[in-house]
Amino acid sequence: MKNSNKLNTYITEEFLQYIDKFDSKVMTAFTHFSEREMLLSRMTKLTEETGELANEILASIEYQRPEKLKNHSKETLEGEFSDVFVTALLLAKAANIDINKAIEDKIKKLNKRYSTNNQYFQNVNNYKTYTQI
Template sequence: MTEKPESLKAMQKEVDTYIQQFKAGYFSPLSQMARLTEEVGELAREINHYYGEKLKKTDEQLKTVEEELGDVLFVTMIMANSLDIDLTEVFNRNMDKFNKRDNYRFERKDGKTHD
């Protein structure tokens, strides 16, 4: 399988095309928040199974951290689409904020300590 490079815009459009085929369309923001919380909980459970002390039960379905992160991303895109939020713009603003605010917050590999 060949990987295709995708932008967040393209992924959001693909998610929108998927959702638009159903009569229900997008659920309310509150319902979406509940679903996102559920998916983050499932991700936390997988992290705990793989990296924590809580082992899976022998009859539990095998899932992966990757699969659960994918679910979180999908639901995040659904929420963003329904609220008309461009995740590319949000990402760019956040990276600008982090690069300015946290540029020297942690010890850097290049040894720099300030501008």
């Protein structure tokens, strides 16, 4: 990481500004929602988008009904990933989360958890896989 006193930018300011503008447009239709209702609405929308991504993943490995396989393509899979990503950012915004700080904190936790000095990381290969049991 760069300077430990300065937060890295994982999601560009330009993209976050787009999210803000998009959010403002969407919010005009939901002016009657309280902050709590908006947070629940965004969480529900993220769940919906995650389900659509799951369907596309299943289609990509041909674990879907034939009629769903007809409409699957790399582009539809990419679109669902993008939908989940954008919707997660909108949910983070609704929850007043600084997404770049949250990502940086997560990276630090992952680096600590999976460092070669971590006991878990050293022992992870000692576990038997399900196929070995």
